[in-house]
Amino acid sequence: MEWFSSFWATYSTLTLSLGxxxxxxxxxxxxxxxxxxxxxxxxxxxxxxYSAAVLTLRAEVPLWxxxxxxxxxxxxTALLIGRPTLRLSGVYLAMATLAFGEVVRIVILNAEQLxxxxxxxxxxxxxxAWYDVALAVGLTLYVFLRLAHSHVGRTMAAIAQDExxxxxxxxxxxxxxxxxxxxxxxxxxxxxxxxxxxxxFISPNEYxxxxxxxxxAMGVLGGTGSPWGAVIGAVLITLLPELLRGLGDxxxxxxxxxxxxxxxxxxxxxxDLFAASRRRTKTVLAEPDSRTLTR
Amino acid sequence: MLLLRGIAKSFGGLQVLENITLDIPDRxxxxxxxxxxxxxxxxxxxxxxxxxxxxxxxxxxxxRLDGMAPHxxxxxxxxxxxxxxxxxxxxxxxxxxxxxxxDTAQHSIARLLLxxxxxxxxxxxxxxxxxLLTRVGLADKARRMAGTLSYGEQRRLExxxxxxxxxxxxxxxxxxxxxxxxxxxxLMEEIIKLENSGLSLVIIEHDMRFIMxxxxxxxxxxxxxxxxxxxxxxxxxxxxxxxxxxxxxx
Numbered sequence: 001m002e003w004f005s006s007f008w009a010t011y012s013t014l015t016l017s018l019g020x021x022x023x024x025x026x027x028x029x030x031x032x033x034x035x036x037x038x039x040x041x042x043x044x045x046x047x048x049x050y051s052a053a054v055l056t057l058r059a060e061v062p063l064w065x066x067x068x069x070x071x072x073x074x075x076x077t078a079l080l081i082g083r084p085t086l087r088l089s090g091v092y093l094a095m096a097t098l099a100f101g102e103v104v105r106i107v108i109l110n111a112e113q114l115x116x117x118x119x120x121x122x123x124x125x126x127x128x129a130w131y132d133v134a135l136a137v138g139l140t141l142y143v144f145l146r147l148a149h150s151h152v153g154r155t156m157a158a159i160a161q162d163e164x165x166x167x168x169x170x171x172x173x174x175x176x177x178x179x180x181x182x183x184x185x186x187x188x189x190x191x192x193x194x195x196x197x198x199x200x201f202i203s204p205n206e207y208x209x210x211x212x213x214x215x216x217a218m219g220v221l222g223g224t225g226s227p228w229g230a231v232i233g234a235v236l237i238t239l240l241p242e243l244l245r246g247l248g249d250x251x252x253x254x255x256x257x258x259x260x261x262x263x264x265x266x267x268x269x270x271x272d273l274f275a276a277s278r279r280r281t282k283t284v285l286a287e288p289d290s291r292t293l294t295r
Numbered sequence: 296m297l298l299l300r301g302i303a304k305s306f307g308g309l310q311v312l313e314n315i316t317l318d319i320p321d322r323x324x325x326x327x328x329x330x331x332x333x334x335x336x337x338x339x340x341x342x343x344x345x346x347x348x349x350x351x352x353x354x355x356x357x358x359r360l361d362g363m364a365p366h367x368x369x370x371x372x373x374x375x376x377x378x379x380x381x382x383x384x385x386x387x388x389x390x391x392x393x394x395x396x397x398d399t400a401q402h403s404i405a406r407l408l409l410x411x412x413x414x415x416x417x418x419x420x421x422x423x424x425x426x427l428l429t430r431v432g433l434a435d436k437a438r439r440m441a442g443t444l445s446y447g448e449q450r451r452l453e454x455x456x457x458x459x460x461x462x463x464x465x466x467x468x469x470x471x472x473x474x475x476x477x478x479x480x481x482l483m484e485e486i487i488k489l490e491n492s493g494l495s496l497v498i499i500e501h502d503m504r505f506i507m508x509x510x511x512x513x514x515x516x517x518x519x520x521x522x523x524x525x526x527x528x529x530x531x532x533x534x535x536x537x538x539x540x541x542x543x544x545x
Contacts, residue, residue, distance in 0.1 A: 154394055158386070161385060165382075167365045169366075169394055169395035169456065170369035170370045171366055
């Protein structure tokens with residue numbers, strides 16, 4: 001186990017960040033997969049991080065209570081702002097959610113008594129263990145995969161393709177969108193709460209526009225065809241800067257280039273490259289398909 | 296069954312429909328014709344709840360439809376197809392039908408999270424979806440992507456998807472557009488079968504042979520007004536209708 005402890009000593013933060021980034025990518029995957037361009041995930045992450053950190057710091061509650069409280073607070077907030085904002089679509093929804101993100105950031109900046117304002121919160125107990133993150137990622141991924149392969153996933157894909165047609169199939173599309181928004185907010189808050197408890201320190205600027213774009217990049221890069229796309233996107237965006245460490249200040253540049261190349265050559269994300277090659281083999285093998293009734 | 300009373304619709308200053316009053320009977324096939332831009336599709340959009348009428352009421356089986364959310368109107372038993380086909384192109388045919396077919400009451404959270412339970416419900420739904428695809432002659436292509444279908448096939452898929460919502464009234468917006476004569480013939484036979492199964496249908500169509508052969512009653516719209524209503528032979532002889540289509544000779 002010696003190699004593990006030396007590995008962990010160097011890469012523990014990276015590994016844990018990888019886990020929370022997977023959660024963040026999954027959180028935006030859910031809204032993207034029903035065609036919603038919502039960029040409020042960084043704000044929901046902040047809500048989760050701050051409410052959990054305040055609880056464990058000031059009230060000294062166990063980590064898991066803080067985490068649950070953060071996720072619930074974010075979910076309830078999403079429920080409240082989702083009803084009016086989800087009437088918007090496309091870039092208008094992006095603008096509204098972006099504005100919400102700024103509101104959250106400014107509230108945290110000014111609620112100094114509770115949040116420490118611009119100085120941030122210091123000395124958060126480092127109580128997130130690897131198995132906490134593994135459990136959160138495993139559970140979320142399992143539930144999302146089940147959802148994706150169920151009628152819910154199918155309906156969300158339909159909404160993303162043609163909202164009006166889906167609605168006229170007798171489907172309450174607003175309920176589905178709200179569901180995706182609220183669950184996505186909860187998962188983003190979960191990631192934020194876990195993240196805050198291994199970084200020791202959090203400040204409002206960590207959850208600004210840059211973070212929102214980074215989360216969106218993970219979702220888009222990986223692709224919205226499957227939860228696995230979100231996992232791939234998160235892994236790529238987390239590991240690329242580490243692999244490109246030699247490039248120094250040019251790292252963000254290469255990040256951008258990778259993103260552009262993927263969007264140009266596989267607009268549905270990296271996952272679609274796998275899915276497309278699988279589709280090809282499947283059609284060759286199974287045409288005509290005699291097992292249409294047993295899926 | 297479907298009662299339109301004094302329906303008007305305007306977009307800004309543009310009056311698209313004016314004072315339309317129509318009774319669409321409980322059974323049978325009702326035709327809706329008129330030159331381009333007469334307001335036929337707008338009338339469908341009002342009935343299916345995509346737009347709210349500026350004036351007037353829409354009643355179906357005793358319930359007011361005007362102002363009701365589109366998905367609730369569908370659940371009342373009113374389904375439709377679209378003039379500019381709106382299938383889910385990047386889904387398989389069977390998934391297209393399943394979206395409309397899924398009875399959410401059959402899917403509880405527990406079933407969602409436990410694969411075995413979910414499988415059973417899905418298998419049952421897959422059988423119904425295949426039946427619907429068989430009805431429109433697309434069963435052999437169930438696993439194909441809907442976007443790869445021909446124009447006529449896409450229209451048939453749209454009908455299958457609309458039927459999956461178990462409608463009492465089906466609104467077909469130019470179902471024969473883009474079909475070749477044998478396809479049209481098959482579609483006519485299918486529509487007659489639907490009528491015999493107790494469904495009532497309203498059809499917008501430009502193909503006169505198609506509409507005259509199917510409908511018991513036809514309404515004619517021109518510039519947003521109802522200019523004629525009657526049996527096919529009456530419509531064919533109606534001066535106002537002939538003028539609307541061909542113009543007057545001075």
